[in-house]
Amino acid sequence: MILKLIIVLLLVIITKSSDGNGETSIETVDEENYTYKAKNIKGDLKIPNEIKRHERSNFYNPAVNLISEIIRTGFESKNLDLFDFLRDKYPPPGGLKTPLPEYDFVIIGAGSAGSVLASRLTENRNISVLLVENGKPEMLLTDIPAMAPYFQSTDYAWQYYMEHQPGVCMGMENERCFWPRGNAVGGTSVINYMIYTRGRPQDWERIAANGNYGWSYNDVIKYYKKSEKANLNGYERSPYRSRDGILPVEFVPKKTKLLDAFLEAGRILGHPTVDYNAPEVMGFGKVQVTISNGRRQSAAKVFLHSQKNRPNLYILPEAKATKILIDPVTKTAYGVEYVHKNVLRTATVRKEVILSAGPIASPQLLMLSGVGPKEHMTSVGINVIKDLPVGRTLYDHICFPGIIFTINETNVSLMESKALNIPDVTEWLRNGDNDISSPGGVEGIGYIKTHVSNDLELVPDIELISIGGSIVSDGGPSGSKAVRRGMRIRDEIFNGAFGSIDNTDTWSAFPMLLQPKSVGYLELKDKNPFSHPRLYGNYLTDPRDVATFVAAIRHIQALANTEPFQRLGAKIYPAKYPACHSLKFDSDEYWECALRTLTATLHHQIATCRMGPESDPLAVVDPELRVHGVKRLRVVDTGIIPMPISAHTNAPGMMIGEKAADMIKNFWNIYINNKVQYS
Numbered sequence: 084m085i086l087k088l089i090i091v092l093l094l095v096i097i098t099k100s101s102d103g104n105g106e107t108s109i110e111t112v113d114e115e116n117y118t119y120k121a122k123n124i125k126g127d128l129k130i131p132n133e134i135k136r137h138e139r140s141n142f143y144n145p146a147v148n149l150i151s152e153i154i155r156t157g158f159e160s161k162n163l164d165l166f167d168f169l170r171d172k173y174p175p176p177g178g179l180k181t182p183l184p185e186y187d188f189v190i191i192g193a194g195s196a197g198s199v200l201a202s203r204l205t206e207n208r209n210i211s212v213l214l215v216e217n218g219k220p221e222m223l224l225t226d227i228p229a230m231a232p233y234f235q236s237t238d239y240a241w242q243y244y245m246e247h248q249p250g251v252c253m254g255m256e257n258e259r260c261f262w263p264r265g266n267a268v269g270g271t272s273v274i275n276y277m278i279y280t281r282g283r284p285q286d287w288e289r290i291a292a293n294g295n296y297g298w299s300y301n302d303v304i305k306y307y308k309k310s311e312k313a314n315l316n317g318y319e320r321s322p323y324r325s326r327d328g329i330l331p332v333e334f335v336p337k338k339t340k341l342l343d344a345f346l347e348a349g350r351i352l353g354h355p356t357v358d359y360n361a362p363e364v365m366g367f368g369k370v371q372v373t374i375s376n377g378r379r380q381s382a383a384k385v386f387l388h389s390q391k392n393r394p395n396l397y398i399l400p401e402a403k404a405t406k407i408l409i410d411p412v413t414k415t416a417y418g419v420e421y422v423h424k425n426v427l428r429t430a431t432v433r434k435e436v437i438l439s440a441g442p443i444a445s446p447q448l449l450m451l452s453g454v455g456p457k458e459h460m461t462s463v464g465i466n467v468i469k470d471l472p473v474g475r476t477l478y479d480h481i482c483f484p485g486i487i488f489t490i491n492e493t494n495v496s497l498m499e500s501k502a503l504n505i506p507d508v509t510e511w512l513r514n515g516d517n518d519i520s521s522p523g524g525v526e527g528i529g530y531i532k533t534h535v536s537n538d539l540e541l542v543p544d545i546e547l548i549s550i551g552g553s554i555v556s557d558g559g560p561s562g563s564k565a566v567r568r569g570m571r572i573r574d575e576i577f578n579g580a581f582g583s584i585d586n587t588d589t590w591s592a593f594p595m596l597l598q599p600k601s602v603g604y605l606e607l608k609d610k611n612p613f614s615h616p617r618l619y620g621n622y623l624t625d626p627r628d629v630a631t632f633v634a635a636i637r638h639i640q641a642l643a644n645t646e647p648f649q650r651l652g653a654k655i656y657p658a659k660y661p662a663c664h665s666l667k668f669d670s671d672e673y674w675e676c677a678l679r680t681l682t683a684t685l686h687h688q689i690a691t692c693r694m695g696p697e698s699d700p701l702a703v704v705d706p707e708l709r710v711h712g713v714k715r716l717r718v719v720d721t722g723i724i725p726m727p728i729s730a731h732t733n734a735p736g737m738m739i740g741e742k743a744a745d746m747i748k749n750f751w752n753i754y755i756n757n758k759v760q761y762s
């Protein structure tokens with residue numbers, strides 16, 4: 084019975100696709116009057132139009148028809164949230180109905196960093212914490228690794244879009260790149276691809292060398308290890324790994340022969356097979372993930388679940404912080420305004436307000452509360468309490484998913500059409516170890532330094548992400564097309580480029596630009612806390628970024644030309660794009676044009692609340708994450724990372740939460756038994 088329900092729900096999610104237009108439909112709110120009405124508060128799947136479209140298209144089969152029925156009868160009723168019975172719950176402590184008016188700390192955002200921080204601070208039962216989170220708790224379906232791409236288009240993600248930038252994201256809907264962020268207890272770790280990376284040693288050495296005391300590689304490695312419960316066959320004795328923490332880090336149980344070919348090809352070209360998170364040797368390795376028993380291990384699952392019953396921790400989902408209260412005279416933060424169930428409430432703090440709302444919402448909230456660039460804030464009508472370069476720096480990691488190789492064997496790639504079926508779901512429920520536990524097909528990670536890099540140290544400029552397939556692997560008549568839709572690639576662009584190999588066996592490696600020279604920024608649209616900020620990626624505005632991509636593409640071609648891939652008959656697929664039709668296939672100009680068409684982000688926006696000493700004109704927080712010039716206010720999330728690192732940002736976010744917890748305990752002298760743990 085339960086199984087049947089799960090399958091039905093699975094299919095419901097699969098039939099759900101992008102809602103395209105981006106903005107969530109919330110009525111404009113008068114800043115002074117929060118008795119607003121938020122539409123669509125209930126129901127994850129407010130998608131009647133999409134469903135109707137699927138009914139017309141090739142989704143018309145008996146199973147999907149059944150789902151359409153459920154949706155017509157269930158979801159169109161405004162007050163019904165069918166998924167609620169599968170959803171995790173966070174009962175308020177001590178039988179409270181609403182939070183108290185005062186706490187020691189209020190943390191805004193239960194994401195990768197905020198979840199860890201809340202858990203660590205409340206280890207001391209004398210310390211009370213209110214954790215305010217806009218999103219809902221996780222549910223059974225968010226646990227399924229292979230479903231990662233689907234949740235980007237549901238209420239579990241903030242539907243942010245980058246502003247239109249001519250000459251990039253040309254193949255995307257409205258020529259705009261999609262920047263989803265997690266909207267859940269657990270934050271972006273509930274919708275991400277679960278890849279575990281820490282960054283190369285030089286990344287942190289350089290951050291520390293810029294005046295950020297306490298952030299050298301040796302400093303941060305302690306905090307990575309503090310969280311970690313590694314189960315990595317072959318690396319049990321590594322001094323860089325720990326089994327004593329609670330965050331599972333494992334290898335994906337199943338693999339395709341494409342991973343073997345990737346690692347072997349790497350060795351042929353001089354890249355040893357290593358633990359890519361270990362500092363000594365740069366190389367290629369099997370992907371390490373935050374998955375255990377085939378289930379996603381989000382920051383909430385790992386750090387908040389076990390603390391649900393702490394009397395001193397109030398976890399409040401579906402509550403949106405709208406302002407940090409700051410005394411304009413003393414420049415001291417003293418509380419938070421938030422909206423919960425259409426009621427505006429205030430919680431004051433005895434100690435600190437901590438912003439962990441992520442790299443987009445944290446700078447937005449700072450500006451809404453009077454902390455930000457003076458000229459910009461004045462232009463949107465906000466009184467400036469502290470002039471700081473909030474949002475003025477923004478780096479992102481972009482990648483190119485369009486270098487695809489056909490192979491001459493079948494049943495090699497991970498194909499969605501073969502995975503998300505009933506026997507597989509049953510097996511997953513029982514053992515957790517089949518294709519469903521694949522994190523979106525990612526199998527291998529490789530660090531390379533291309534020949535165009537002029538770095539004097541051995542620092543990679545590209546990460547290769549080896550896929551057990553490619554962006555064509557979830558196509559076909561029954562395919563969800565979730566990955567291409569997650570990137571918002573327009574159908575006619577995708578079909579024109581890859582239509583003839585859709586749903587066939589392929590291999591691809593996404594090159595990810597690790598050290599972008601192009602710098603973006605963000606700013607407020609207006610002073611309404613329900614508006615999305617304006618996001619400017621400024622992708623590929625520095626020609627060195629384009630050159631690095633072209634060099635990476637050549638390196639991927641060299642890998643494909645080695646014997647292990649040639650054994651599989653690997654052949655590059657000559658994709659055609661409208662903007663590139665006059666360019667010769669495989670010329671450098673062709674690849675630049677292709678890259679500008681399929682510019683995809685890996686969602687690692689950082690530096691919007693940049694960390695740096697007071698002397699750093701771009702810094703927003705100091706090395707202890709305190710907002711410069713404002714007392715009792717810190718930012719603890721990935722937005723503080725001051726410059727690009729060679730890492731996906733989930734593990735760094737959790738590490739930042741661990742390190743911040745120690746800095747805060749140290750500052751307020753609230754270690755249990757006054758025992759200092761680190762630093």
Ligand SMILES: Cc1cc2nc3c(=O)[nH]c(=O)nc-3n(C[C@H](O)[C@H](O)[C@H](O)COP(=O)(O)OP(=O)(O)OC[C@H]3O[C@@H](n4cnc5c(N)ncnc54)[C@H](O)[C@@H]3O)c2cc1C
Nearest residue numbers: 192194195196217270271275276277278404441721731733
């Ligand atoms: C699709 C996708 C795939 C990714 N894949 C990977 C991967 O495989 N590996 C990896 O390492 N990284 C990955 N990342 C990136 C990584 O997950 C994030 O960088 C990281 O989780 C960010 O952590 P954070 O603590 O800074 O913010 P978040 O985890 O985003 O947390 C911020 C929280 O604040 C909440 N919030 C925001 N505004 C408010 C408000 N006003 N009031 C209350 N709450 C608020 C949000 O709802 C959210 O829960 C991926 C990201 C995306 C989007």
Ligand SMILES: *[C@@H]1O[C@H](CO)[C@@H](O)[C@H](O)[C@H]1NC(C)=O
Nearest residue numbers: 113114115116117118119120
């Ligand atoms: C806020 O809105 C409500 C309902 O729209 C209205 O009755 C009230 O007068 C408003 N208050 C202020 C201060 O604008």
Ligand SMILES: *[C@@H]1O[C@H](CO)[C@@H](O)[C@H](O)[C@H]1NC(C)=O
Nearest residue numbers: 491492493494495500501502
């Ligand atoms: C591929 O797998 C399918 C079912 O999993 C099977 O029917 C088919 O025969 C296989 N094809 C080859 C060439 O092995």
Ligand SMILES: *[C@@H]1O[C@H](CO)[C@@H](O)[C@H](O)[C@H]1NC(C)=O
Nearest residue numbers: 491492493649650651652653
């Ligand atoms: C695939 O191509 C390679 C190289 O051309 C060849 O050696 C191999 O036999 C082919 N395999 C199949 C199944 O056709």
Ligand SMILES: *[C@@H]1O[C@H](CO)[C@@H](O)[C@H](O)[C@H]1NC(C)=O
Nearest residue numbers: 207208209753754755756757
């Ligand atoms: C909590 O506070 C009480 C009273 O001040 C004190 O005796 C106790 O040691 C504190 N506990 C911790 C864990 O700090």
